[in-house]
Amino acid sequence: MVVVHHLNNSRSQRVLWLLEELGLAYEVRRYQRDAKTMLAPPELRAVHPLGKSPVISDGDVTLAESGAIVEYLASRYGNGTLIPKANTPEHLRYLYWMHFAEGSAMPPLLLKLIFDRIEKTPAPFFVRPIARMIAQRAKQMMVLPNLERQLDYMEGELGRHEWFAGPAFTAADIQMSFPLEAASTRGGLNEGRPKLWAFLKRIHERPAYQRALEKGGKYELLR
Numbered sequence: 113m114v115v116v117h118h119l120n121n122s123r124s125q126r127v128l129w130l131l132e133e134l135g136l137a138y139e140v141r142r143y144q145r146d147a148k149t150m151l152a153p154p155e156l157r158a159v160h161p162l163g164k165s166p167v168i169s170d171g172d173v174t175l176a177e178s179g180a181i182v183e184y185l186a187s188r189y190g191n192g193t194l195i196p197k198a199n200t201p202e203h204l205r206y207l208y209w210m211h212f213a214e215g216s217a218m219p220p221l222l223l224k225l226i227f228d229r230i231e232k233t234p235a236p237f238f239v240r241p242i243a244r245m246i247a248q249r250a251k252q253m254m255v256l257p258n259l260e261r262q263l264d265y266m267e268g269e270l271g272r273h274e275w276f277a278g279p280a281f282t283a284a285d286i287q288m289s290f291p292l293e294a295a296s297t298r299g300g301l302n303e304g305r306p307k308l309w310a311f312l313k314r315i316h317e318r319p320a321y322q323r324a325l326e327k328g329g330k331y332e333l334l335r
């Protein structure tokens with residue numbers, strides 16, 4: 113049976129969602145973030161040396177990295193669903209968005225989280241203005257323009273098809289859900305980008321998504 117090593121409020125939520133879409137039986141092992149640092153507990157390092165979530169085990173296989181996990185589960189257990197046919201334009205778009213999610217969409221969102229925290233973290237009075245200035249500059253020069261450009265681009269792409277790979281829902285939509293949810297929490301995504309907003313609404317209404325929320329427990333992305 114597939115075991116999901118699930119960290120609260122994290123990317124592993126989308127693995128639970130995928131498993132629900134696939135209708136597969138699975139076990140959830142829970143790990144709690146440290147309330148102060150928000151880091152994963154050291155027990156996760158016993159499962160995988162990097163100690164990040166998600167990690168799954170499936171028989172002899174232990175696999176980390178959400179994109180690899182989503183591709184592995186969809187191709188092994190999907191019976192041809194959730195992945196477009198090879199050598200089609202849909203498959204190429206599927207591949208693109210599957211990799212875009214962690215490779216391009218997440219880095220500016222992570223940087224925003226870090227710089228926002230630097231701005232808010234208490235520091236000695238002589239350090240605070242300098243730390244704030246550096247954080248604000250980095251956000252203004254690099255992070256926010258990148259975020260805006262990416263959101264505009266994704267909005268445009270969803271104007272071409274209902275889902276990221278084309279007219280059909282695929283595992284790439286599951287992979288893309290996390291950056292878009294993070295963008296709606298901390299990256300400025302709102303009703304002003306109606307296609308992306310409708311995408312979030314559509315996925316949140318899926319019964320499998322809701323079942324996964326019940327399995328995973330409280331899901332509030334970091335801000």
Ligand SMILES: N[C@@H](CCC(=O)N[C@@H](CS)C(=O)NCC(=O)O)C(=O)O
Nearest residue numbers: 122123151152164165166177178214
């Ligand atoms: N690119 C990796 C990122 C894994 C990752 O950073 N996971 C976060 C949860 S969203 C984590 O484990 N954070 C806790 C920590 O770094 O200690 C993936 O997609 O699986």
